Amino acid sequence: MTTRSSPLLSAARYLALALYLGFALFPLxxxxxxxxxxxxxxxxEGTRMLPTLTTLENFRTVVxxxxxxxxxxxxxxxxxxTAAVTTLIAAGAGYAxxxxxxxxxxxxxxxxxxxxxxxxxxxxxxxYKMVAALGMLNSLTSLIIVYTAFNxxxxxxxxxxxxxxxxxxLEEAAMMDGCTRFQALRKVVFPLTLxxxxxxxxxxxxxxxxxxxxxxxxxxxxxxxxxxxxLLTFVSKFSVxxxxxxxxxxxxxxxSCIFFIFIQRYLVQGLTSGAVKG
Amino acid sequence: xxxxxxxxxxxxxxxxxxxxxxxxxxxxxxxxxxxxPSGCGKSTLLRMIAGLEPISGGDFLIDGExxxxxxxxxxxxxxxxxxxxLYPHMDVARNMGFSMEIRGAPAEERARRVAEAARxxxxxxxxxxxxxxxxxxxxxxxxxGRAIIRDPRAxxxxxxxxxxxAALRVxxxxxxxxxxxxxxxxxxxxxxxxxxxxxxxxxIVVLDGGDIQQVGSPLDLYERPxxxxxxxxxxxxxxNVVPATGAAGGVRLADGARIALPHLGDAGNxxxxxxxxxxxxxxxxxxxxxxxxxxLVEHLGxxxxxxxxxxxxxxxxxxxxxxxxxRAGDRLGLKIQARNAHVFAADGTALRRAERSx
Amino acid sequence: MNVRTPTTVAPGETRARSPLYWRYAVEPFVxxxxxxxxxxxxxxxxxxxxxxxxxxxxxxxxxLKTGWVGFDNYxxxxxxxxxxxxxxxxxxxxxxxxxLQFGLGLGLALLLNRHFHFRRIVQxxxxxxxAVPTFLSALTWAWLFNPVIGxxxxxLAALGILAEPENILGDPDLAMWGPIAxxxxxxxxxxxxxxxxxxxxxxxxxxxxxxxxxASAWQCFTKITLPFLAPMIAITVMLRTIWxxxxxxxxxxxxxxxxxxxxxxxxxxxxxxxxxxxxxxxxSAIAVALLGLLLVYAAILLKIRQKFxxx
Numbered sequence: 011m012t013t014r015s016s017p018l019l020s021a022a023r024y025l026a027l028a029l030y031l032g033f034a035l036f037p038l039x040x041x042x043x044x045x046x047x048x049x050x051x052x053x054x055e056g057t058r059m060l061p062t063l064t065t066l067e068n069f070r071t072v073v074x075x076x077x078x079x080x081x082x083x084x085x086x087x088x089x090x091x092t093a094a095v096t097t098l099i100a101a102g103a104g105y106a107x108x109x110x111x112x113x114x115x116x117x118x119x120x121x122x123x124x125x126x127x128x129x130x131x132x133x134x135x136x137x138y139k140m141v142a143a144l145g146m147l148n149s150l151t152s153l154i155i156v157y158t159a160f161n162x163x164x165x166x167x168x169x170x171x172x173x174x175x176x177x178x179x180l181e182e183a184a185m186m187d188g189c190t191r192f193q194a195l196r197k198v199v200f201p202l203t204l205x206x207x208x209x210x211x212x213x214x215x216x217x218x219x220x221x222x223x224x225x226x227x228x229x230x231x232x233x234x235x236x237x238x239x240x241l242l243t244f245v246s247k248f249s250v251x252x253x254x255x256x257x258x259x260x261x262x263x264x265x266s267c268i269f270f271i272f273i274q275r276y277l278v279q280g281l282t283s284g285a286v287k288g
Numbered sequence: 289x290x291x292x293x294x295x296x297x298x299x300x301x302x303x304x305x306x307x308x309x310x311x312x313x314x315x316x317x318x319x320x321x322x323x324x325p326s327g328c329g330k331s332t333l334l335r336m337i338a339g340l341e342p343i344s345g346g347d348f349l350i351d352g353e354x355x356x357x358x359x360x361x362x363x364x365x366x367x368x369x370x371x372x373x374l375y376p377h378m379d380v381a382r383n384m385g386f387s388m389e390i391r392g393a394p395a396e397e398r399a400r401r402v403a404e405a406a407r408x409x410x411x412x413x414x415x416x417x418x419x420x421x422x423x424x425x426x427x428x429x430x431x432x433g434r435a436i437i438r439d440p441r442a443x444x445x446x447x448x449x450x451x452x453x454a455a456l457r458v459x460x461x462x463x464x465x466x467x468x469x470x471x472x473x474x475x476x477x478x479x480x481x482x483x484x485x486x487x488x489x490x491x492i493v494v495l496d497g498g499d500i501q502q503v504g505s506p507l508d509l510y511e512r513p514x515x516x517x518x519x520x521x522x523x524x525x526x527x528n529v530v531p532a533t534g535a536a537g538g539v540r541l542a543d544g545a546r547i548a549l550p551h552l553g554d555a556g557n558x559x560x561x562x563x564x565x566x567x568x569x570x571x572x573x574x575x576x577x578x579x580x581x582x583x584l585v586e587h588l589g590x591x592x593x594x595x596x597x598x599x600x601x602x603x604x605x606x607x608x609x610x611x612x613x614x615r616a617g618d619r620l621g622l623k624i625q626a627r628n629a630h631v632f633a634a635d636g637t638a639l640r641r642a643e644r645s646x
Numbered sequence: 647m648n649v650r651t652p653t654t655v656a657p658g659e660t661r662a663r664s665p666l667y668w669r670y671a672v673e674p675f676v677x678x679x680x681x682x683x684x685x686x687x688x689x690x691x692x693x694x695x696x697x698x699x700x701x702x703x704x705x706x707x708x709x710l711k712t713g714w715v716g717f718d719n720y721x722x723x724x725x726x727x728x729x730x731x732x733x734x735x736x737x738x739x740x741x742x743x744x745x746l747q748f749g750l751g752l753g754l755a756l757l758l759n760r761h762f763h764f765r766r767i768v769q770x771x772x773x774x775x776x777a778v779p780t781f782l783s784a785l786t787w788a789w790l791f792n793p794v795i796g797x798x799x800x801x802l803a804a805l806g807i808l809a810e811p812e813n814i815l816g817d818p819d820l821a822m823w824g825p826i827a828x829x830x831x832x833x834x835x836x837x838x839x840x841x842x843x844x845x846x847x848x849x850x851x852x853x854x855x856x857x858x859x860x861a862s863a864w865q866c867f868t869k870i871t872l873p874f875l876a877p878m879i880a881i882t883v884m885l886r887t888i889w890x891x892x893x894x895x896x897x898x899x900x901x902x903x904x905x906x907x908x909x910x911x912x913x914x915x916x917x918x919x920x921x922x923x924x925x926x927x928x929x930s931a932i933a934v935a936l937l938g939l940l941l942v943y944a945a946i947l948l949k950i951r952q953k954f955x956x957x
Contacts, residue, residue, distance in 0.1 A: 034772045037831065038775075044789070106674040110670075110677075129892040129940070132697075132916075132934070137688070160688075160689070162681050182367075183369055184375075184386070185359075186338060188390040198375055216779075220779030222895050222899070241782075245785065259785060262782050266779055267777060
């Protein structure tokens with residue numbers, strides 16, 4: 011914007027950016043550092059910036075001698091399942107909002123907004139009772155269903171904004187060219203929405219991956235614990251195995267980071283248009 | 289080949305009526321231009337013909353067959369969109385051949401027809417390009433190629449030239465006219481640009497406020513507009529309209545001037561006089577029907593535009609063929625070519641003129 | 647345009663809806679129904695049920711005492727000291743978190759809204775905390791505050807802010823700063839992302855015009871940037887405030903509401919009541935109270951917005 015600025019000002023600007031970077035990255039660095047520090051050194055140099063020795067021992071223990079691999083798998087199943095189902099359903103709803111005028115549209119959008127406003131914890135008790143009544147406590151399916159419902163409104167608004175970005179003319183041209191509406195959707199709209207679908211998948215995956223409280227409530231068997239629940243249980247039981255806990259934490263970070271890198275470029279455009287639009 | 293009939297066709301969104309009782313017959317091979325200001329419903333009418341917009345009431349027939357409930361894909365009509373609507377993820381060849389692909393035509397036939405159409409449109413070298421790699425004019429050609437490749441029974445054009453610059457617009461206009469001559473297929477063309485309408489159309493349909501104002505050949509509309517709206521909409525520069533009072537054999541203007549209009553049977557209920565800028569002659573001060581001061585004079589070479597302030601009447605534009613020596617501030621006399629004048633009644637309808645002798 | 651009243655059906659004219667009409671009318675609901683059904687069953691019905699719970703006694707651990715109790719839960723709430731503490735904590739937690747997140751997020755957005763080397767990579771790294779799962783943010787920050795393995799108590803002691811490197815999360819006077827720090831760390835990217843998008847939508851020639859008019863950098867900021875950002879600020883602050891007031895994860899993981907309820911906010915109180923005590927009736931009453939407060943807040947903010955935001 012402004013073309014000229016004094017060297018002092020730009021130095022201050024870079025310093026500020028560096029501070030932000032440090033603040034953002036230091037906790038993650040610390041997590042990784044402790045995870046890599048051998049057990050016997052944690053108490054003597056726990057607060058040193060750089061460890062004198064590093065080891066992968068903690069990771070090895072976590073992966074092979076604890077149920078974390080199973081937690082990891084459960085979380086992956088839940089998150090991928092939620093992301094896939096949510097994106098599919100939200101794509102349908104977003105398409106309807108973007109392309110059709112119909113009776114009750116405002117009402118449905120309003121209801122979706124309502125679900126974004128009230129404290130989700132309000133429904134934790136009813137959901138627990140419903141799931142228990144269906145005999146679905148401790149099942150990953152119930153988690154997928156619940157998470158899917160939670161994420162549909164946001165994902166729908168997000169998908170709607172992506173569909174809005176695709177000119178209606180294209181579908182109509184396809185229909186003039188001999189497509190049914192569904193064929194037009196499949197051959198013309200779908201290929202163009204791929205980035206949007208990817209971003210939505212990413213958002214929903216990350217959200218499902220980090221959900222803790224409902225998982226705590228609905229799951230208490232070791233076999234179906236998701237990663238957050240497992241890690242928390244682990245922490246409260248073995249609160250001295252710092253290195254192992256942090257190694258587990260680093261592992262939990264990996265899928266989120268992969269998705270984050272994937273969706274990073276859509277963040278600024280996608281999140282805002284999806285989040286703010288009503 | 290397609291003969292189209294619209295019978296009392298209506299369109300409404302909820303309680304808002306967009307089009308009312310449209311009756312129109314389109315002959316096979318005719319070039320029809322729908323024209324009107326934005327919001328007049330012309331694009332909606334086109335989209336209803338295409339099948340992209342449901343018809344709220346009335347009947348729409350092609351070759352005698354009722355089309356109201358036929359899906360766009362089954363109407364066998366091609367359409368060129370204002371935005372061209374080229375599929376961004378397909379190259380030019382696939383864009384053009386898409387309709388055949390959907391209908392399951394064999395690949396060789398598709399390739400042959402695409403190559404053929406590309407040759408006529410001068411797109412041979414661009415077949416492997418993506419739409420984003422093309423210029424505006426090239427995209428326009430691809431859009432047309434996509435339409436002609438199907439050999440449909442009718443073409444629809446929705447303001448196809450409005451995204452092009454002026455020079456290209458003229459070129460593509462000629463291209464479309466040539467296409468119509470060559471194919472002889474029914475074409476329906478929507479535009480808000482009356483020059484396009486006048487140059488392309490066999491017949492023009494003027495729409496305003498959801499109603500057909502007039503249907504006729506370009507010359508018809510120019511010479512015998514049915515009402516004040518058509519009179520002012522068709523023709524450039526716009527027709528001058530000034531208040532007038534009907535009198536026997538003519539009208540009396542607000543400044544007291546009396547214009548004899550012998551070709552009109554009775555101008556008794558006239559309230560306005562309309563005269564096109566090119567139908568006013570500039571004469572010496574005191575020698576014309578009206579006295580005026582030139583406020584601004586534009587020399588265009590072939591013509592001269594004079595923006596005049598008429599005493600007792602207000603502004604009026606005059607176009608004179610060739611160059612005249614008038615300058616801003618000059619006093620002029622204006623002579624109205626009475627046989628080219630139009631008069632309008634209070635409801636805006638033009639008073640019928642007797643048949644012209646010359 | 648003269649809009650006529652809708653024409654009535656002329657005699658003899660059929661008004662039967664065509665198949666195409668039905669196709670157009672029904673099609674959107676085909677695409678919508680899975681979403682609507684799922685949201686209704688999993689969110690809206692439980693919401694109503696949850697509200698009804700607040701008028702019942704539903705304690706799983708005490709199955710004999712089940713049934714409608716009218717406003718008993720609310721009466722208990724009124725005389726529950728923990729509720730009032732949690733209410734105060736909720737205010738403090740929300741205001742501090744939103745203010746810091748917004749201020750720092752705006753600063754970051756302004757810094758990122760200009761060209762410099764490695765901008766893309768810096769932006770990606772600085773937004774990274776947003777991708778970190780909340781439970782992990784909570785654990786990481788809890789560990790950072792831990793005097794055994796975390797550096798923060800030692801730094802604060804070295805700066806003279808703390809007398810000795812004690813556990814901040816164990817000190818009732820300071821404990822709230824732990825979750826707030828984690829929340830600010832986690833939430834800056836949200837504000838930075840949304841505000842950056844809004845900044846990028848301000849037409850650049852406005853600044854050029856202002857510069858031609860002789861505006862200083864500060865004037866540009868207050869006369870152009872802020873007014874343009876105002877609608878986005880209003881909506882993000884409102885949504886974020888509600889979200890943070892409801893956000894119990896960090897507190898639950900870091901302190902569990904302790905020590906001595908010093909960090910208990912209403913939403914974490916809802917969760918611990920439901921999760922630990924399985925007292926669903928009382929938990930729902932707290933949740934309804936929280937919802938009521940949020941509604942009042944949203945209504946006030948919308949009123950203010952109507953008054954001040956012109957664009």
